[in-house]
Every structure is written in structure tokens, then in C-alpha cells.
Amino acid sequence: MLTASKVHPKEMREKIRTGEWQGPTAGCSDGYVQANLVVLPRVLAYDFLLFCQRNPKPCPLLEVTDPGDPEPRRAAPGADLRADLPRYRVYREGALEQEVTDLLQVWREDLVAFLLGCSFTFDVALQRAGVPVRHLDEGKNVSMYITNRSCRPAGAFSGPLVVSMRPIPGPLVARSVEVTACFPLAHGAPIHVGEPEALGITDLGRPHFGDAVSIRSGEIPVFWACGVTPQAVAMHAKPEFMITHAPGHMFLTDLRDDELSHSFM
Amino acid sequence: MLTASKVHPKEMREKIRTGEWQGPTAGCSDGYVQANLVVLPRVLAYDFLLFCQRNPKPCPLLEVTDPGDPEPRRAAPGADLRADLPRYRVYREGALEQEVTDLLQVWREDLVAFLLGCSFTFDVALQRAGVPVRHLDEGKNVSMYITNRSCRPAGAFSGPLVVSMRPIPGPLVARSVEVTACFPLAHGAPIHVGEPEALGITDLGRPHFGDAVSIRSGEIPVFWACGVTPQAVAMHAKPEFMITHAPGHMFLTDLRDDELSHSFM
Numbered sequence: 001m002l003t004a005s006k007v008h009p010k011e012m013r014e015k016i017r018t019g020e021w022q023g024p025t026a027g028c029s030d031g032y033v034q035a036n037l038v039v040l041p042r043v044l045a046y047d048f049l050l051f052c053q054r055n056p057k058p059c060p061l062l063e064v065t066d067p068g069d070p071e072p073r074r075a076a077p078g079a080d081l082r083a084d085l086p087r088y089r090v091y092r093e094g095a096l097e098q099e100v101t102d103l104l105q106v107w108r109e110d111l112v113a114f115l116l117g118c119s120f121t122f123d124v125a126l127q128r129a130g131v132p133v134r135h136l137d138e139g140k141n142v143s144m145y146i147t148n149r150s151c152r153p154a155g156a157f158s159g160p161l162v163v164s165m166r167p168i169p170g171p172l173v174a175r176s177v178e179v180t181a182c183f184p185l186a187h188g189a190p191i192h193v194g195e196p197e198a199l200g201i202t203d204l205g206r207p208h209f210g211d212a213v214s215i216r217s218g219e220i221p222v223f224w225a226c227g228v229t230p231q232a233v234a235m236h237a238k239p240e241f242m243i244t245h246a247p248g249h250m251f252l253t254d255l256r257d258d259e260l261s262h263s264f265m
Numbered sequence: 266m267l268t269a270s271k272v273h274p275k276e277m278r279e280k281i282r283t284g285e286w287q288g289p290t291a292g293c294s295d296g297y298v299q300a301n302l303v304v305l306p307r308v309l310a311y312d313f314l315l316f317c318q319r320n321p322k323p324c325p326l327l328e329v330t331d332p333g334d335p336e337p338r339r340a341a342p343g344a345d346l347r348a349d350l351p352r353y354r355v356y357r358e359g360a361l362e363q364e365v366t367d368l369l370q371v372w373r374e375d376l377v378a379f380l381l382g383c384s385f386t387f388d389v390a391l392q393r394a395g396v397p398v399r400h401l402d403e404g405k406n407v408s409m410y411i412t413n414r415s416c417r418p419a420g421a422f423s424g425p426l427v428v429s430m431r432p433i434p435g436p437l438v439a440r441s442v443e444v445t446a447c448f449p450l451a452h453g454a455p456i457h458v459g460e461p462e463a464l465g466i467t468d469l470g471r472p473h474f475g476d477a478v479s480i481r482s483g484e485i486p487v488f489w490a491c492g493v494t495p496q497a498v499a500m501h502a503k504p505e506f507m508i509t510h511a512p513g514h515m516f517l518t519d520l521r522d523d524e525l526s527h528s529f530m
Contacts, residue, residue, distance in 0.1 A: 046311040053314065053326055061318055
């Protein structure tokens, strides 16, 4: 792991393409942006793009490829989205069909790839700013909850907002807002501070996804829009065909964490 | 004018709908966001939406309506985009066909309306922050220039980036960046400071659109992405059918200027 963290994403993608690296990407290419992948047929791409436009906090779009083109020309020129992720999930009619290590057999000329920002980026920024990130400290996955808030629907796509939660000491809540507000393409500022009940969350100790983390006295649960939202929404629409990255097996971009601020936009 | 500046946008839209107000909207409904309008057939909407996604600085999307639906449900619930602007331009095959005061005769069920943020919003914020806005002080339109930079193309849409220029005293340039960076949906931070030649602009005194303004000693030309870009790009593609607002006759939304910050997104 120590080695992979120092390797440039270009080189990591090569290791992944050749099969030399098959594991999850957490800890790889320190300081570079990792992205969620959603691939849909062109016929559904407008609705999904519009869904992302209407819900930019859970669905921060880094890049949308042209139909059939597997190269994310902005986020990683020269990369091949069909082979440069360690593991993919292929869905038909909303059901998981197979997990594969490349898409060469299933790629189609009508497929559009969506790369979405992920919260790895701001977790690192929070730590740098002196805000503890509990799930990292405890070696767990972040706690995620389905809320009672609906996303703004778009055509075939609709569903509830999913949030991630980090317990933050009261005096550091403002700093956590300031820091994450600088990364609108990694979900940006929190959507809610405190009062989980207001989001329809009755038990913080039982997240819908990820792991429960300890919440200490004097800590406030702070909620950010979560990248599980677009995947859940896409799946809910039961598209004829869809591909995503396998959990934890993300796409490594050439973008630096610090580039995900407003001026990237 | 003084009266219109104090009138709520809802009421102004009613005056516009009934024909009581037919003029430009500059100075109307102080403190509320005015928006550019581009209407395209659904068949072109994906490419245009993708163009906006790929070029968010010149094309900050406030809202995209569902096909055939004239109501911008987020920016102004209850409004009717077919009648609530004082003046529209209707284009066929890229040529101006007519200027009309409502769209009731030309509206179609396949039309999608795009509302885009405009720099009125940040001009006000600059003034409030003590940064002089020369074209307002001189009672002119802002200076706009076609640059040598290409927008990132998307399907049918491509073209050069158009910028607006404001001369800013050296000590206030940083403040002008800070203030406008807070409004990513009104073009955000500048794309360039100083050195017009680097953008291919040879004579600041001869803007391609708008008026020339005086540039005083010690002032730096600061360049922001401009909302003329999407209109120019859309027209360049010669779509079978397109509608825009007539210059200066914008759509008055119910959004407050201050809401156009990151958390609106």
C-alpha cells in the first residue's frame, strides 16, 4: 500500500490495465482525485445528465464522455475506461449480471460514461485542516443513510438523497463546512448539521450502508450528500444496461485533489 | 425605474405577462437573480446540456425544464416562460425569424428551456464590496470580447469562449476574485487577469459586443467568462428551431442574489 500511494495515477492505471493491480484503490496515488463510474446507454444519458444537473451535491459531475468513446479526455487523457478500473459491475434491467475486470466484451458504441467526484477528496482535506475523520481513524467505511429527502427527479431517474455522516467536535463544525465548501465537485458543504431526525434518520448506530462509527460526547453529526445517491437512483430506474465500478474499485484520474475547487469548473 | 426596482419578481412577471411592462429588465426587482433564456428542441437538448456541463463558467445552468413544460419549478414556481419575459427572439436554421412578446403561438411540446446565470448578480456584489464597476458607473453595457480559446465542444455545439472585461484597480483585483468566486452560478471567478494579448484580444477599446469603457492608469483588465458564449455557440450550430430572450429583456427569477452561492448547487 505504501508503494501504491506514491505511484502516479497514469502508472497505476497501467498496472490495473495489465492486471498487475487488482485490488481496491483506497490509498492509491496520494493527492489525486478518484472517481465513481456510471455507464449508461445514450438513450438514457440525457435523463441521467439532467438528474446530475438538478442534484449537483450528491452527483458532482467531473466528466461525461462522448457516446462510444472510452477516453475521459479531461480527467485522464489517454486512459481507457474499459480497462483502467480494477473491477466493474454489469447490470441488466437493474439486476447485477456479472463482476468483471474489464469491459472489452460488453462495451457498446452507444455507451456514455459519467465520472463523479467522491468524498475521498474532502476527507483528506479535512484531515489536513485538523478536523478528525472518524471512519478513517477507526479503519472503517463511512456511515451512510437513506434520508426522507427526495432528489429532484429527471425523466426516468428519481429517488431519495443518501448522505454520509461524520461526527465533528462542536468547535470544528464551522471549519468542516469551510473546508468542504471549497470542493463542490466532491459533494461540497454539508447539507445538514445535527438533528438526524430531521432527515428521517432514527438510529445513527445503524447506517444503511457502510459502518457505524463511534460518536463522542460533544460531537455533532454532520451530513454530506453522498455519491451512493446516483448509483442507487440509476439502479432504481432498472435501465436495460448499466455498468458501474465495483465498490472501492474506483477510477484514478490525473486531477490533483486541489484542482477540484471552483476554478476547475 | 425606481419603482420597478422595489417590485417583487412575481409581481413584475405579472406586469410583463399582461403587457403592462414591455421594456428591458435592468434595474427591476433589486436583489433578485435575472436569467438568460435559451430554448431548444429536445433532440438538441442533450448536446446543449453537455456543452453547459463541459463549460460551466460561461454556461452556469440555473435550471433546465422538462420537455414541453414552460414552468421553471425551481427558479420561479408558477411562472410561465412563454409569457413572463418582455421580449423574445425566435430563430430558424440559425437565422432570426421574428421578435415577439410571448411564445404562445410558437411553443411546442418538444421544447426544453435552459435558464443561465448572468453577471448582473456579481456586478451588484462587486459594488457592495467596494470594487468599482466601470460600465455601470459610465452607464454603458459591459465590454465583451471573442477570445482565441475554444470551449470544450459537445455534439453539435462548439465555438470560442466570449469574455466580459472590467478594469479593476490593482489593489482591488484580489477582492474582485474573492467576491465573484462566491457566485459560480454567475460565471464565478475570473478566467484571466491582465495581458489581453494572451486571450487574442488586440484592442480593448474595440470590444466585439457591448461598449468600450475607460481604463485608468493603475487599472488591470480582468476577464470573466461571459453568458454571450452559450447564445453564440447555439446560434453557430444553426439549430432547426431556437428561442432566446431579446438582449436586455431577461427572465426575473424568485432567487435572491445571495442564493447563487455554492449551497444553491
